[in-house]
Amino acid sequence: MEGSEWNYDHGKLEMTDNLTENLKPVILRWDIRSKESDHKHFYIPVYLTTLRKNLLFSTMITNDSILSDADWYQRGICLVSCNKEYEYTG
Numbered sequence: 001m002e003g004s005e006w007n008y009d010h011g012k013l014e015m016t017d018n019l020t021e022n023l024k025p026v027i028l029r030w031d032i033r034s035k036e037s038d039h040k041h042f043y044i045p046v047y048l049t050t051l052r053k054n055l056l057f058s059t060m061i062t063n064d065s066i067l068s069d070a071d072w073y074q075r076g077i078c079l080v081s082c083n084k085e086y087e088y089t090g
Contacts (some may be wrong), residue, residue, distance in 0.1 A: 002050070012064050013072065020050075027080075041083035042069040046079045056081060 001023050005016040008024075022084035040063040062069070063069060 001077070001079055003075040005070070012062065013077070014065070015067070015075070023079075040064065040069070042072060044077055044079060046081060048080075049082045050080050052078065 001021045002019060004013045005018065006012075006019040006023060007014045041060045042063050043058040044055045044061050045052075045058050046058055063072065
């Protein structure tokens with residue numbers, strides 16, 4: 001992840017001074033909601049590499065913080081799918 005960090009205890013994004021954070025393995029799922037939610041949501045781009053040239057898709061994330069979506073977008077938050085430091089052994 002670039003531009004923020006994930007708080008695993010509270011299940012939400014947090015501001016950080018670090019440029020990148022290596023996340024634990026993440027499962028993204030497609031979810032179709034039939035009713036409105038009380039949570040605010042915004043989209044985060046998912047890129048193939050840190051060069052940010054190949055957008056794979058965007059994923060929606062809950063924004064339960066006091067920060068606005070614009071605050072997060074200005075941080076340039078994104079997920080990067082390719083990490084040379086991580087080797088899948090599954």
